[in-house]
Amino acid sequence: xxxxxxxxxxxxxxxxxxxxxxxxxxxxxxxxxxxxxxxxxxxxxxxxxxxxxxxxxxxxxxxxxxxxxxxxxxxxxxxxxxxxxxxxxxxxxxxxxxxxxxxxxxxxxxxxxxxxxxxxxxxxxxxxxxxxxxxxxxxxxxxxxxxxxxxxxxxxxxxxxxxxxxxxxxxxxxxxxxxxxxxxxxxxxxxxxxxxxxxxxxxxxxxxxxxxxxxxxxxxxxxxxxxxxxxxxxxxxxxxxxxxxxxxxxxxxxxxxxxxxxxxxxxx
Numbered sequence: 001x002x003x004x005x006x007x008x009x010x011x012x013x014x015x016x017x018x019x020x021x022x023x024x025x026x027x028x029x030x031x032x033x034x035x036x037x038x039x040x041x042x043x044x045x046x047x048x049x050x051x052x053x054x055x056x057x058x059x060x061x062x063x064x065x066x067x068x069x070x071x072x073x074x075x076x077x078x079x080x081x082x083x084x085x086x087x088x089x090x091x092x093x094x095x096x097x098x099x100x101x102x103x104x105x106x107x108x109x110x111x112x113x114x115x116x117x118x119x120x121x122x123x124x125x126x127x128x129x130x131x132x133x134x135x136x137x138x139x140x141x142x143x144x145x146x147x148x149x150x151x152x153x154x155x156x157x158x159x160x161x162x163x164x165x166x167x168x169x170x171x172x173x174x175x176x177x178x179x180x181x182x183x184x185x186x187x188x189x190x191x192x193x194x195x196x197x198x199x200x201x202x203x204x205x206x207x208x209x210x211x212x213x214x215x216x217x218x219x220x221x222x223x224x225x226x227x228x229x230x231x232x233x234x235x236x237x238x239x240x241x242x243x244x245x246x247x248x249x250x251x252x253x254x255x256x257x258x259x260x261x262x263x264x265x266x267x268x
Contacts, residue, residue: 004025004026004028004029004263004264005025005026005261005262005263005264006023006024006025006039006043006048006261006262006264007023007024007025007079007083007258007260007261007262008021008022008023008024008043008045008258008259008260008261008262009021009022009023009024009078009079009082009083009256009257009258009259010079010256010257010259011075011076011078011079011082011208011210011239011254011256012075012078012208012210012233012239012240012241012254012255012256013208013237013238013239013240013254013255013256013257014112014255014257015257016257016259017237017259018237018238018239019075019207019208019237019238019239019254019256019257020046020075020206020207020208020209020237020239021045021046021207021259022045022046022047022048022049022073022075022076022078022079022080023039023040023043023045023047023048023049023076023079024048024049024051024076024079024080024082024083025039025048025049025050025051026051026053026083026084026087026089027050027051027052028053031050033069035266036048036050036062036064036069037064037068037069039064040064040065040066041066041067043066044066045066046065046073046075046076046203046206046207047063047064047065047070047073047075047076048063048064048076049061049062049063049064049073049076049077049079049080050062050063050064051080051083051084051098053089054099057090057094057095057096057097058097058099059080059084059096059097059098059099060098060099060100061076061077061080061098061099061100061105062100062101063076063100065198065201065202065203066202066203067201067202068201068202069101070102070148070201071100071101071102071148072100072101072102072103072118072148072211073210073211074116074118074209074210074211074212074213074214074252075208075209075210075239075254077098077100077105077107077116077210078107078114078116078210078252078254078256079256080098081096081098081107081109081114081116082114082256082257082258083258084096085109085114086258092109093109095107095108096108102119102148103118103119105117105118112255113242113253113254113255114253114254114255114256115251115252115253116210116251116252116253116254117246117249117250117251118210118211118213118214118249118250118251118252119214119248119249119250120214120217120218120245120247120248120249120250121146121147121148121150121214121215121218122146122147123144123145123146123152123215123218123219124144124145124146125142125143125144126143126144126145126151127143128140128143129143129174129175129176131174132153132176134167135166135167135170135171135174135176136153136164136165136166136167136176136179136181137160137163137164137165137166138155138156138160138163138164138181140153140154140155140181141154141155141156142154144215144219146215147214147215148178148211149177149178149200150178150179150180150212150215151175151176151178151179151180152179152180152182152215152216152219153179153180153181153182154182154183154219155181155182155183156183157183157184157186158183158184158185158186158193158234159186160181160183161181161182161183161193161194161195161234162193162195162234164181164195166179166197166204166205168197168199168204169199171197171199171200172199172200176197177197177198177199177200177201178197178198178200178201179196179197179198180194180195180196180197180209180212180215180216181194181195181196181197182194182216182219182220184224185231185232189230190230190231190232190240191220191224191226191229191230191231192216192220192224192229192231192232193231193232193233193234194209194212194216194231194232194233194234195233195234195235196209196212196233205235206235207233207235207236207237207238207239208233208235208237208238208239208241209233210241210252210254213231213241213243213250213252214250214252216231216243217229217243217244217245217250217252218245218250221245227244227245227246228242228243228244229242229243229244229245230242230243231243239254240254241253241254242254
């Protein structure tokens with residue numbers, strides 16, 4: 001069997017080697033779930049997306065970490081839309097419609113920015129975790145549960161988020177294997193900062209996490225009294241997102257840049 005090409009795209013950045021890298025393959029031949037998982041393991045990125053053309057500008061999309069399939073991924077959605085626009089498969093003034101396991105998504109393009117319509121994640125306040133400070137490095141002001149087993153921890157200050165040193169080997173067993181930590185930004189050009197950890201999915205730290213903003217946008221919109229927000233993910237690679245709370249949806253805006261394209265030939 002032969003596959004055509006796979007791209008690596010840095011998402012939520014306009015600079016190569018920043019943001020969050022994702023693999024993207026537009027699939028036009030038969031491929032099994034096992035083969036997609038193997039390719040994602042070979043790419044060894046937070047997520048690799050497989051895009052299946054349906055009709056017109058409608059595509060099925062599936063996301064794989066090196067360890068498992070996930071229902072929804074922001075940066076791999078952005079990367080996939082970027083490739084569809086960049087390669088001319090979709091005209092720049094047309095919308096892209098993705099059917100993912102976790103949601104139906106609509107993406108549009110405006111200059112160098114891509115705008116994605118994602119579902120809003122609910123937040124339910126939970127009791128403090130007795131081992132949180134020992135496992136992560138600070139005592140949160142508030143803890144919440146959200147969709148896809150996310151735990152959201154709010155810190156007092158940006159430096160607590162930046163300096164956190166999670167004990168990754170213990171997070172999943174402690175019920176913190178899918179964790180966002182966030183705080184108000186210390187500089188006026190950003191509203192809040194965040195980092196995201198997902199050892200339960202084989203990812204210790206995700207460099208930039210679009211889907212996290214489905215929970216963090218409504219959280220900070222309420223706390224800051226504004227619907228349009230700018231976030232900075234303070235991972236080593238960093239990433240910038242613009243978001244907007246729109247009822248039961250969150251608009252997530254980002255940029256992307258293609259780093260390389262691989263021609264694959266796999267014979268089974």
